[in-house]
Amino acid sequence: METLTIGDFAARSGVAPSALRYYEREGLIRSTRTSGNQRRYERTELRRVAFIRIAQQVGVTLDEIRAALAELPENRTPTRADWARLSDRWRHRLEEKISLMQRLRDDLSGCIGCGCLSLNRCKLINPGDQFADEGPGARILLNPPASS
Amino acid sequence: METLTIGDFAARSGVAPSALRYYEREGLIRSTRTSGNQRRYERTELRRVAFIRIAQQVGVTLDEIRAALAELPENRTPTRADWARLSDRWRHRLEEKISLMQRLRDDLSGCIGCGCLSLNRCKLINPGDQFADEGPGARILLNPPASS
DNA sequence: CCTTGAGTTGAAGTGCGCTTCAACTTGCAG
DNA sequence: CTGCAAGTTGAAGCGCACTTCAACTCAAGG
Structure with missing residues (x-):
């Protein structure tokens, strides 16, 4: 039992078989086939899936994840150094994400909760006093959640 | 110029008019109408939009945000205390989100990069040694990104 | 007035990340 | 050898958070 069936792999990785097939179609993971065309996964693929799930937690799209994984060697099992990189x-x-959230946390009560009337002096609403030249009035400068 | 047109409000909030209409349909923000049926926004609505965008950064769905906003008083402008709550x-x-990411950060290089063979001893792949009773083999225990 | 940019609606479309379905095949336990 | 769970495919569907479109109306400056 060197390799795993899709069911076992799904159980191990915590990812549904349908999602695994989707990842494969999208070129994020690989599998070999039995003579009867069924998928078999090497255990090292678990590492890829772990990486994918972690990256998703950070708010990275599958597109970006694919790009990152593409830097792993194709013809050999990735080494510790490959993964470390x-x-x-x-x-x-x-780290970036963490400090964004920390900034959010630190400013949240102070700004949203403050009831302040001088919105354009507010760090959260207008961090860095940008838009001063785009007419008066505060602007909310958070990124769209796409980058979340 | 007590109230803002949707265009001005969009510029101030950094949210597209189409998104503002969508938020209104979804019951997240309010507007009054002119005699000619055009939307006019009170400046206090900017605070709601700010709150919405911040919550989205934390990975909260609009559904949950609506539920939170529903706790604000309906018949009066929310006070500082309302927002503070x-x-x-x-x-x-x-804070929870931040500590999740910090755990992720601290374990990432150590686990994904480690190339370790004893996967079931790995904190990231199997934090807390769960699933010991579900047969051998490591499982990836990250939440699905839905909760991201 | 008239033009023109801004606003209105409902319906349909988009992109991401999957899931579901139907129809069919494999693989293993008894 | 059979039965049945588990696997296979392509196509379609889904939920979220919007965006786009067409057809139309409003508001305000010249």
């Missing part, structure tokens, strides 16, 4: 990149993204 | 709740959610 990728992980390091995502660690940076995580 | 709401903000405090979200601050907790933010």
Whole structure:
């Protein structure tokens, strides 16, 4: 039992078989086939799925994840160093995300809750005093949630 | 110029007019109408939109946001205390989200990058040694990104 | 007045990340 | 060898959060 069936792989990875097939269609994971055309997964693929789920938690799209995974070697099983390189990149993204949320947390009560009337002095609504040249009035400067 | 047209409101809030109409249909924001049936927004609505965008950054659905906003008083402009109460709740959610990401960050290189073979001892893949009774083998225990 | 940019509606469309379905095939336990 | 759970496919569907479109009306400056 060197490889896993899609059912076992799904149980191990916590990802539904339909999602795994979807990931494969999208080029995020790989499988081999039995003589009868059934998928078989190597255990190392679990690492890919783990990476995918973690990246999704950080708010990364499958497109970006595919791009990242594409940097892993194609012809050999990725080494620890290969994964470390990728992980390091995502660690940076995580850090960025974390500090965004910390900023949000620190400013939330102070701004939303403040009832202040001078909105254009507010860090959350208008961080960095931008838009000063686009006429008066405060603007909300959060990114669209797409980048969440 | 007590109230804002949808165009001005969109510019101030950083949210497209189409999205504002959508939010209104969904019961997240309110507007009054002119005699000619055009929307006019009170400036206090900006606070609602700010709240919505912040909550979205934290990964909250519009459904949940609507539920939260429903706790604001209907018949009067929300006071600072009203907003503070709401903000405090979200601050907790933010804190949770932040610590999840910090855990992710701290474990990422150590686990994904480690190349370790004893997957079932890995914090990220199997935090808290759960599933020990569901047969051998590691499982990835991240939440689905829906909760992101 | 008249033009023109801004606003209105309902219905349909979009993109992402999957899930569901129907019709069919495999693989293993008894 | 059979029965049945588990696997296969392509196509369609779904939920969320919007956006786009067409056809129409409003508001305000010249």
